[in-house]
Amino acid sequence: MAAQGRRFLWRRRRVLVALGGWSLLEAAHTFLSGYGVAKALDDGFLAGRTGTGLLWLAVAAAGTLLGGLAVRGVFTALAGLVEPFRDGLVRRAVSGALAAAIADPARADNSAVSRLTHQSEIARDSFAGLVLTARSFVFTGVGALVGLASLDPALLPVVLPPLLLGLALFLSTLAPMAAAQRAFLDADEALSDRVGAVGAGFRDVVACGGQGVIGAELDRLIAAEARLARRLARWAGVRTLALGAAGRLPVVALLLAIPWLLRGGATAGALLGALTYLLQALLPALHALMTAFGAAGSRLLVVLERFRADPALPDSAAPEAASAFPDPGPPGAASALPDPGPPGAASAAPDRVALGAAPPLPARVLSESAPAVPEPTAPEAVPVCPRPGPPGAAPAPTGPAAPEDPGPPAAELRGVTFAYGPGARPVLDRLDLTVRPGEWLAVVGPSGIGKSTLTALLAGLLAPDRGTVTLGGALARDPSGRAPLQRRTLLPQQAYVFSGTVRENLRYLSPDASAADLRRAVAALELDPLIDRLGGLEATVGPERLSAGERQRLALGRAHLSRAPLLLLDEATCHLDPDTEERAERALAARPGTTLVVVAHRISSALRADRVLLLDGDRALCAPHDELLARSALYRDLAGLWETG
Ligand SMILES: Nc1ncnc2c1ncn2[C@@H]1O[C@H](COP(=O)(O)OP(=O)(O)OP(=O)(O)O)[C@@H](O)[C@H]1O
Numbered sequence: 001m002a003a004q005g006r007r008f009l010w011r012r013r014r015v016l017v018a019l020g021g022w023s024l025l026e027a028a029h030t031f032l033s034g035y036g037v038a039k040a041l042d043d044g045f046l047a048g049r050t051g052t053g054l055l056w057l058a059v060a061a062a063g064t065l066l067g068g069l070a071v072r073g074v075f076t077a078l079a080g081l082v083e084p085f086r087d088g089l090v091r092r093a094v095s096g097a098l099a100a101a102i103a104d105p106a107r108a109d110n111s112a113v114s115r116l117t118h119q120s121e122i123a124r125d126s127f128a129g130l131v132l133t134a135r136s137f138v139f140t141g142v143g144a145l146v147g148l149a150s151l152d153p154a155l156l157p158v159v160l161p162p163l164l165l166g167l168a169l170f171l172s173t174l175a176p177m178a179a180a181q182r183a184f185l186d187a188d189e190a191l192s193d194r195v196g197a198v199g200a201g202f203r204d205v206v207a208c209g210g211q212g213v214i215g216a217e218l219d220r221l222i223a224a225e226a227r228l229a230r231r232l233a234r235w236a237g238v239r240t241l242a243l244g245a246a247g248r249l250p251v252v253a254l255l256l257a258i259p260w261l262l263r264g265g266a267t268a269g270a271l272l273g274a275l276t277y278l279l280q281a282l283l284p285a286l287h288a289l290m291t292a293f294g295a296a297g298s299r300l301l302v303v304l305e306r307f308r309a310d311p312a313l314p315d316s317a318a319p320e321a322a323s324a325f326p327d328p329g330p331p332g333a334a335s336a337l338p339d340p341g342p343p344g345a346a347s348a349a350p351d352r353v354a355l356g357a358a359p360p361l362p363a364r365v366l367s368e369s370a371p372a373v374p375e376p377t378a379p380e381a382v383p384v385c386p387r388p389g390p391p392g393a394a395p396a397p398t399g400p401a402a403p404e405d406p407g408p409p410a411a412e413l414r415g416v417t418f419a420y421g422p423g424a425r426p427v428l429d430r431l432d433l434t435v436r437p438g439e440w441l442a443v444v445g446p447s448g449i450g451k452s453t454l455t456a457l458l459a460g461l462l463a464p465d466r467g468t469v470t471l472g473g474a475l476a477r478d479p480s481g482r483a484p485l486q487r488r489t490l491l492p493q494q495a496y497v498f499s500g501t502v503r504e505n506l507r508y509l510s511p512d513a514s515a516a517d518l519r520r521a522v523a524a525l526e527l528d529p530l531i532d533r534l535g536g537l538e539a540t541v542g543p544e545r546l547s548a549g550e551r552q553r554l555a556l557g558r559a560h561l562s563r564a565p566l567l568l569l570d571e572a573t574c575h576l577d578p579d580t581e582e583r584a585e586r587a588l589a590a591r592p593g594t595t596l597v598v599v600a601h602r603i604s605s606a607l608r609a610d611r612v613l614l615l616d617g618d619r620a621l622c623a624p625h626d627e628l629l630a631r632s633a634l635y636r637d638l639a640g641l642w643e644t645g
Pocket of ligand 1: 420427445446447448449450451452453454
């Protein structure tokens with residue numbers, strides 16, 4: 001990288017000469033600031049010549065004007081250095097990502113481009129800061145040392161040793177501090193990547209009961225970052241010490257050496273001039289240098305390393321393109337096909353499941369406590385999902401046979417009202433619903449009516465504002481807010497598949513499932529061909545490698561393997577073809593002891609169920625398919641839409 005840096009600078013030697021020229025003016029300004037003060041005192045005010053004193057002060061002030069001019073020129077010249085640097089980095093990032101996308105569209109990573117273009121801005125600012133301060137320190141130092149030597153050469157042996165000592169101490173902190181900064185940034189990024197991924201897939205994490213595992217992992221990441229932050233702070237302490245040594249010790253040494261200097265013939269003006277150099281020129285320049293190297297320097301190093309390592313960029317086989325100091329060069333330099341490297345960590349994150357933030361639609365659900373007699377304007381209304389009636393009254397379930405004494409309902413809602421927020425209109429309003437053990441219930445209704453909200457309430461992910469939700473007679477969500485993971489499994493539309501083996505994915509909800517259980521689930525969901533194609537149970541899969549349908553099929557297998565008696569499928573088969581969907585639903589319904597609640601994606605799904613719950617805003621109707629067809633215009637509409645859709 002150093003050689004590339006030298007080449008980059010060599011190609012811009014004219015810019016460097018211009019920078020040097022303007023910087024010389026800065027050195028002249030420094031020189032005049034101390035020299036003018038010394039002469040004003042010695043030749044003017046102390047000698048009784050006030051006019052001469054004022055004249056020398058005017059010379060020192062003119063030096064300040066020179067300094068202003070120098071800063072203006074330096075900034076103009078600086079642009080000729082840092083802009084090509086930034087442009088080259090951006091070009092490198094974009095061409096690298098394009099080449100990667102062309103080489104393997106499936107692994108294209110758009111976020112790498114925005115990440116790297118953002119980082120090139122950081123690199124440009126850091127680079128500009130470093131050039132500015134390093135150059136300023138060198139030329140200020142030259143101006144000050146020449147000034148000290150012209151005032152009295154004896155000042156140099158007093159001031160230089162502590163200055164050099166402090167500088168050496170500072171330089172010795174650079175490498176370890178850069179390493180600490182790099183480690184800290186890595187840890188910080190790892191933590192924010194993970195937090196972002198967990199936030200996006202939080203609903204899945206909760207649905208799968210992964211809070212403990214995820215919490216422990218985040219704790220570890222936070223502790224690691226805290227440890228590295230402390231290490232960085234210790235090095236910052238050492239750097240402050242170096243600044244103190246380099247900046248303050250020369251002043252102390254000068255003060256202590258005053259008697260010796262006076263005996264050697266130093267004048268009061270020379271001493272005041274020396275103090276001016278130290279306090280007004282060297283100390284601020286040193287402070288700026290140390291701050292810039294300590295912060296911007298480490299940042300620049302880390303960012304440049306990222307550019308070398310990022311998979312969106314061409315690999316080092318394309319040396320020109322991989323240069324940390326790239327030139328605009330011909331586009332061909334960037335067209336070398338990269339090694340796209342391993343898939344980004346972010347892609348292994350849980351799939352997103354968002355509970356949309358749109359305002360809730362008006363929805364009032366007719367409850368059992370509402371008039372039992374249908375209103376005249378709604379002749380098709382039927383009583384809402386009655387509790388289990390006498391034997392024979394209930395439709396025969398196609399799932400596992402209900403036991404003689406069915407015991408408590410598999411799931412029950414009593415007068416449940418729920419709204420997303422205190423002022424919002426309820427999504428569900430005084431809903432009663434009873435689902436018998438072993439029953440297969442389909443939930444249907446227009447988009448946004450509250451089907452997912454209902455499954456989230458059943459799963460214990462949401463708490464009702466009023467009323468109760470019970471599973472097998474116990475509250476779906478205990479007062480501490482925990483959901484009963486052993487009693488229900490919720491499969492959302494976006495199936496959660498994590499980076500791990502097929503076996504680990506299937507056993508995620510039942511880690512102690514036996515090989516026989518696993519075989520049964522695989523056979524029931526007809527997963528053998530898929531698993532073979534993926535390379536067997538021990539093959540590693542990740543969400544980015546599977547289609548949405550394949551992810552759903554693995555999640556269905558996982559649900560079959562889980563021990564929860566209540567399975568909640570929230571459009572969990574929407575990416576499967578109708579036949580596969582039917583076989584999957586039947587396999588889950590046939591699992592011993594299973595109660596199945598399916599938010600239906602197709603009318604065929606409702607046809608298969610024992611009963612259908614129709615949510616429609618003003619009332620909820622629950623009945624077998626044929627009965628609903630006869631009684632509900634909305635259901636007929638939905639069925640028609642589905643059939644033609
Ligand atoms: N997190 C949330 N915050 C605020 N409102 C929400 C939230 N989630 C859902 N809603 C609103 O609640 C209502 C019911 O949403 P829900 O997702 O339960 O409907 P749905 O019937 O499942 O819809 P779809 O069939 O489109 O998936 C909608 O009006 C929706 O905008």
